[in-house]
Amino acid sequence: MSDLIDRGATAPLAISADWSELRDWFALLKPRVMTLVVFTGLVGMLVAPGHIHPVLGAAAIFCIALGAGAAGCINMWYDRDIDAVMRRTARRPIPAGRIAPEAALSFGVILSGLSVMLMGLATNWAAGAWLAGSILFYVFIYTMWLKRRTPQNIVIGGAAGAFPPIIGWVAVTGSVDVLPLILFAIVFAWTPPHFWSLSLWAHDDYQRAGVPMLPVVSGAKETRRQIMLYTLVLAPLGLLPTLLGLAGWVYGAFAISLGAGFLFHALRVLAEPQDRKGVSLIGDVAARNAFRFSLLHLAGLFSALAIDHWLSALGIIS
Amino acid sequence: MEPARMTKEEEVAFLRRRRSRNIGMIVVLIALVIIFYLITMAKLTSSVS
Incomplete structure (x- = not known):
């Protein structure tokens, strides 16, 4: 099946799909960041005491990835002005004009809701609440509040990326314990030296955009x-x-x-x-x-x- | 006033984008149905065992 376009005197032309737009939608989910949260969330789930049905475990990991992607998408919507002036991010779908900001925001909000709902249904609502908390933290505390105001943005905002081991653990057990809190603390303390190492040699972009990186x-x-x-x-x-x-x-x-x-x-x-x-x-x-x-x-x-x-x-x- | 018409090239590009969007939508909806079905079955078998 294909759409046809009438080209007047010539035969109708078959229209093939253009996948670049779907690639842009996927890029809004920051797939590279997703890898880290999926991995730490998976380990949180693996080391948790108890048993989870493999399908439900896979669904929980999918929800963590989806939630992280949704938060990244909303972040791209909010940061579209600074993304446009940074060399590293200027080609992203929103600043490049390939996806409308409002559409990206709707996409992010819908995926956020879907990931939380699916997590609650597949595992338990405590895990759903932790996932919702991590999305809200990333969007409101890191993106909207801290990122443009303080050089401590990465320190406090890093908590958002540290939630997945807790979410994975709670998906299995329904409650929080000492080990997932330690895993949270490890990712939390790891984030600043990780990002500051990067920003030492890539801070020109941040300077141009007025982002107060350390x-x-x-x-x-x-x-x-x-x-x-x-x-x-x-x-x-x-x-x-x-x-x-x-x-x-x-x-x-x-x-x-x-x-x-x-x-x-x-x-x-x-x-x-x-x-x-x-x-x-x-x-x-x-x-x-x-x-x-x-x-x-x-x-x-x-x-x-x-x-x-x-x-x-x-x-x-x- | 008549609305501006697309050129042939613009129309082709528009149709290509619309086609990929439609296919993407179908894939996502089918995936969601499968996910909800698998979750339901897994929940049922988990609560039985």
């Missing part, structure tokens, strides 16, 4: 110091599940190695050859490496927790 407001030197401070908090936090007996030595070994690795990279960021203002003289090599390592750090830590949990469940480790 390197823009306080300078590169202070940003390097803050990356070190947060990494000093993050390293012991990563070890906490083992210290409290909530995870075994396999996870502990990974936590020590990854924490030490992140500290090493933070130290290199701090000690990188720089001018008096802290601007790198060698192209922010250390910050780029720290940013890449931060991704490995979080993925490794959460993977190790899931592996440790399985080994323990199989009786291979105590």
